[in-house]
Amino acid sequence: MTSIRTIALGAVSVLALSAGSALADGEVNIYSYRQPELIKPLTDAFTKETGIKTNVLFLDKGLVERITAEGANSPADVILTVDIARLTEAKEGGVTQPLVDENINSQIPAQYRDPEGNWFGLTTRGRVLYASKDRVSEDAITYEELADPKWKGRICMRDGQHAYNVGLFASMVAHHGAEYTETWLAGLKQNLVKKPDGNDRAQAKAIHAGECDLGLANTYYLGLMKTNEKDPEEKDWAASVKVLFPNAADRGTHVNISGMALTKNAPNKDNAVKLMEFLASDEAQTIYAEQVFEYPVGPNAKVSEMVASFGAIKADPLPLADIAANRKIASELVDKVGLNDGATQ
Structure with missing residues (x-):
């Protein structure tokens, strides 16, 4: 069975993520500005392929502040968000770390990546x-x-x-x-x-x-x-x-992006990188782009019929x-x- 736990804001969510799950083998924790139902097909596919469980914390604001307050013990591994403003906010807020990964870089054109590897675009x-x-x-x-x-x-x-x-x-x-x-x-x-x-x-x-x-x-x-x-x-x-x-x-x-970033203190870094490599794949971008009606950036990812109906971009x-x-x-x-x-x- 695939597994995704959508964790609500508040004290309960802090306990849920910090009471051992963050450091357990085979898990990865996602802090997301994207609605959980939009990314569930992605996390389901990732878990099916790798066996790694995903825990999702959805926030409608204050993501950087949340991770900053949690400090070195933050359970966050991966950030999923939209718009270059929020991605650069995360970088400038000091809650991301650079990642040099050829599997990811080969999939995502340089124009949609931070030159230092702190964020990556997935769809436009x-x-x-x-x-x-x-x-x-x-x-x-x-x-x-x-x-x-x-x-x-x-x-x-x-x-x-x-x-x-x-x-x-x-x-x-x-x-x-x-x-x-x-x-x-x-x-x-x-x-x-x-x-x-x-x-x-x-x-x-x-x-x-x-x-x-x-x-x-x-x-x-x-x-x-x-x-x-x-x-x-x-x-x-x-x-x-x-x-x-x-x-x-x-x-x-002019296009903007939906993107991802590796958190500064990711406790499950290896699993986080695996998730990011998966998200950069043509398979995942095709799923994601269809869910959010956006254009995938991968070289072989497919545009959905709905998005294609808008016209060529x-x-x-x-x-x-x-x-x-x-x-x-x-x-x-x-x-x-x-x-x-x-x-x-």
């Missing part, structure tokens, strides 16, 4: 434009065009300081410099139909309602909406939009480490131009 999500099928005739667009006055009053987006948007803006700084990006952000601001709000799904909802024609969003939300049986109205939102992959004709679309080859290095500047520019205030008259 594109930061794209949801466009109204009825009101947007264009089938191609660039990020630069979002500042064009022809889109005035037609764009909607979530908070400019959200990690997903800051990542995109940091890529613009990396490509064009801070001065250009400031001007570009000011132009984007003037094209907003309202102040940034909601999440990525809310942008599809707004397009469906006729409030805007374009919305910045991640690709995977389309899969989540199309398969949402609990809230079927989201299927209508998804059906009303098409996906435009910005800069497909030149440098490619040409990813910007800019290293994620370069984007991370420009996040602070990008965030400052968001405030400088008052992006979250919306367009001014």
Whole structure:
């Protein structure tokens, strides 16, 4: 039987992981920002292949703080999380250790790895434009065009300081410099139909309602909406939009990652490395990518039918480490131009 124990937050979880299980043979402890049900197929497959049990602690915030507080006795072996911001937060917070592993490096392109081996990307999500099928005739667009006055009053987006948007803006700084990006952000601001709000799904909802024609969003939300049986109205939102992959004709679309890292004091390091090697494999990436509606980065991993239906993606080859290095500047520019205030008259 495969085994996965999802451990809740709180005092009980501390006892559950620290009362001997962390140091037992044949186990590995995962601290995850990803929902347990999303990674269960992965951990089940890993246990079936290796016999190593997996213990999963899910947190919705405070992962780095949790591991820091636990100190040298932390039971955490592997971190699973999303977005370059959280991966670099873990590295800068001193809770990861470098890993040089040829099995992993051969599977994951250098642009999706920390140069020092502190984190590794497993799947990517594109930061794209949801466009109204009825009101947007264009089938191609660039990020630069979002500042064009022809889109005035037609764009909607979530908070400019959200990690997903800051990542995109940091890529613009990396490509064009801070001065250009400031001007570009000011132009984007003037094209907003309202102040940034909601999440990525809310942008599809707004397009469906006729409030805007374009919305910045991640690709995977389309899969989540199309398969949402609990809230079927989201299927209508998804059906009303098409996906435009910005800069497909030149440098490619900005992507971010779901990734993994080896913790600084991993008590089950050998098993942790085995898990990370498995997660980097084409088999695991195919499973993972299908679960989360993302694009696998492995050379032979397969894209799911749902993700393929979004359209082909040409990813910007800019290293994620370069984007991370420009996040602070990008965030400052968001405030400088008052992006979250919306367009001014």
